[in-house]
Amino acid sequence: MKDIVVVDYGAGNLLSVVRAVKASGAKPTVTSDPTVVTTAKALIVPGVGAAADTMWNLRTRGLDRAILEFIESDRPFLGVCMGMQALFEMSREGGTHECLGVLQGEIVRFPEEAIVPHMGWNVINQVSEHPIMAGIETGFHFYFVHSYFAKPTESDCVIAEASYAGIDFPAVVGKGNLMATQFHPEKSGPAGLRLYNNFIGLLD
């Protein structure tokens, strides 16, 4: 059975991610040990909550450096929601907070007049090819909960977009074996489990 390491940094939707990994036929190992992270075959960083808390939680455990080292090796990496936003250079959530800086761009809020969080099922629009999207098409629905979204400065990392409050924003981003979703695939029914299956399929 394929081993997937799920990063536990004291916050986030760990349980549902673990269940989705199990339902997709892989074996999840939950850890907050940087050594386990750097030696993982595949890594998932889940997350809900605020950017500042997430980065603080990662840094105090030495997990930020471990995640960067893991990503450097181009092994399969999946970030979910806050686990995606943390990949960018900085977040404007409650001030300006430096993030991991793996992807170029920043995290900004939906306009004041929008109803936030953007909460519920929305369709995605695929804009580039990636193995994570196998069997997933434009028009499939996924479950989103977020008030901030990614504004990449390099558009080549965007695999699929979604639209809310008049803004098209990245729903799936990727670069080689690094991929991340703004939505919660573990809360998105069969389409979401398909995405986990695709991710697990990237492991040798």
Add this chain to the structure above:
Amino acid sequence: MLTRRIIPCFDVDNGRVVKGVSFINLRDAGDPVELASKYEQDGADELVFLDITASSDDRASTFDLIQRTAEQIFIPLTVGGGVRSPEDVRRMLESGADKVSLNTAAVENPDLIGQSAKGFGSQCTVVALDAKLVGENKWEIFTHGGRTKTGIDVIEWATEVTERGAGELLVTSMDSDGHKDGYDIALLRAIRDRVRVPIIASGGAGGPEHFLQALTMGRADAVLAASIFHFGEHSIKSVKEYLSTHGITIRPVN
């Protein structure tokens, strides 16, 4: 485009679904976990469990039920009822709830809303408002399952709870609840005009046209109902088809 959500609600007592249980038993052998799976397959966008277990000593069965349900379903689950402290919120989330709904305890101790939002995120902090009409376009908050009058104005309270960090409001009209003659549209509109978080309409669904009214005239983001689904009068699929033909964007049932 973001779709409007259709949310079946279960009343849970000692780990058992009680509302409409006899009818459900006939079809689903009384297993709430199976029922949750069935609703997921039928196209439910989320599920809400309201724990009405009287004694907190018996709450272990609720955590067990949340856990068993969350293992089977891959759509969001909101759990409310009897949540009195950040510790209760944590236990609900650790059992597998995605969102926790605060009601009486939020009125008695409004700091709980901020504690939940700060500790676990606004996205999982739902505040339930039980509203009763007390004058022209004036509603009052009731607590303890509708038994206790608080004197608190619903619109002012809705504004305050969102400022304190609530990420969603579950708005129940006590006047409409159980009557099956439609949601309180004026109540929904009055709250919508004042807050910018998603609103779930609750209380009064008797037919698909009531969902349509809540989503159009009431401008709700989601509609919640219990008996209309439990008693097999309408399926989630048929409600969604009705809404779709009337121009509402929904997530189609596979």
